[in-house]
Amino acid sequence: MQKKTPDYDNVFKTMKSKHKRLFISVINDIFDKEYPLDAKVEVLPSEGYLTESETADGSKEIEEQISDFLIKIGSEVYLLECQSYDDGSMAIRIAEYAFIVARQSATWDIGHATIPMPRFSVIYVKRTERTPKNTTITFRFPDGQEVKYESENVIIEEFTKEYIVEKRLFPYIPFYIARYEKEIASEGNIENAVNDLEYFRDEMSRLYKTGELSDEELLDLTGFVNTIITHITNGNKNEERLVSVMGGTVIETESEKLRREGISQGEAKMLIKMGKKDGLDDATILKRMQEWIGLSLEQAATYLEQYGKQTV
Numbered sequence: 417m418q419k420k421t422p423d424y425d426n427v428f429k430t431m432k433s434k435h436k437r438l439f440i441s442v443i444n445d446i447f448d449k450e451y452p453l454d455a456k457v458e459v460l461p462s463e464g465y466l467t468e469s470e471t472a473d474g475s476k477e478i479e480e481q482i483s484d485f486l487i488k489i490g491s492e493v494y495l496l497e498c499q500s501y502d503d504g505s506m507a508i509r510i511a512e513y514a515f516i517v518a519r520q521s522a523t524w525d526i527g528h529a530t531i532p533m534p535r536f537s538v539i540y541v542k543r544t545e546r547t548p549k550n551t552t553i554t555f556r557f558p559d560g561q562e563v564k565y566e567s568e569n570v571i572i573e574e575f576t577k578e579y580i581v582e583k584r585l586f587p588y589i590p591f592y593i594a595r596y597e598k599e600i601a602s603e604g605n606i607e608n609a610v611n612d613l614e615y616f617r618d619e620m621s622r623l624y625k626t627g628e629l630s631d632e633e634l635l636d637l638t639g640f641v642n643t644i645i646t647h648i649t650n651g652n653k654n655e656e657r658l659v660s661v662m663g664g665t666v667i668e669t670e671s672e673k674l675r676r677e678g679i680s681q682g683e684a685k686m687l688i689k690m691g692k693k694d695g696l697d698d699a700t701i702l703k704r705m706q707e708w709i710g711l712s713l714e715q716a717a718t719y720l721e722q723y724g725k726q727t728v
Contacts, residue, residue: 423647424500424541427590427640429708432459432485435633439487441584443494446537446570451489453584460486460493460517486517486534493517495536500594502546510536511553514565539570541591547571577612581619584628589616590640593648593658600648606658613641613661638662683709684719692724 431438436457444451485496495513499506518531538551553565572588573595580588593600596609617638624634642659649655684705691701698720705716 423643424591424594425498426707426710427643428485428498428587430636431587431590431640432487433708434636435587436487438586438633439485439496440489442496442587443487443489445583445585446496446568447494447535449489455489458488460488460520486513493521493532493534495534496539497536498539498541500541502540502544502548506538507551507553510538510551511565514553533565535567537567537570539572541572542594542597543571543573577615581616581623584623586629586633586637589620589637590644592616593641593644597648600645600654600658601650601652603652603654606654609658610661613658616641617662680709680711680715681719684711684716685723688720688723698724 436459437453440451440453440455440457443449485494485498487494487496495510495517497506497510497513503509514533514536515531517534522529522531524530536551540547548569549571550566550568555563555565557563572591575585575588575592577592579585580592592612593609596606596612598604599606600609620629620634620637623629624631629637641662645658645662646655649658687704687708688701691704696704701720701724702713702716705711705719706713709716711719
């Protein structure tokens, strides 16, 4: 069983919750659309469903799956699933996600129902020999009819850094460095990785100065890149050099610590307010704070105690 990479998932989840605007260009590029970058974007709730998964010892366990990203622009709904590795169950998971979405917007009358399926794409952070170019779901009916539901996958490793910047595919930037994972993790030659990071740093700075990236977007994109770097390096000798390229530092200063704690506190307060409004129990709210913000259970519990009663 392949190693799971929660840092990749957490970065994608945080981007979708805080910076949904940045995904308009991604939608345009994948589905050949021309939405303006100030188009209204609605992130739809992704209801969970129960499915079987295989554990490390080969046994089965039931777990809840939640789709990565359901986004609505105008009347169109898009399903984006971010994967850090090949997954043989991806096609069936996409089918299940799609039916959940379709059920929410289905229309029906006596003896007839119309189920509008969303457009979808799987975004692969890394590529192996098994990574498929397309994801295809074939619906086969008892009378022999077959309908193919298909979409081309996004494989970030195939994108050049120039294309990513030209098309403003900002959500791909944090994951770009994954193509150098082998060299970085083994403490090999990382000059190409350094050069590419310098390119993104300079281009992001340029676009910030021209107003295409906000203060928060620039800051968070830089932080997301460093999160992936620290995940890959896992504390090896390459970490400090690579993180410093993006303007970060492995050793956190007191001012940075205070600022980070302030941001985390604000995000926690927002998640608690949203969770209470949606009727979530405390355990679910605590889990969200840990997974979405990276808080420890102790810190999350402190914030819940501090702000939970204020939002009731």
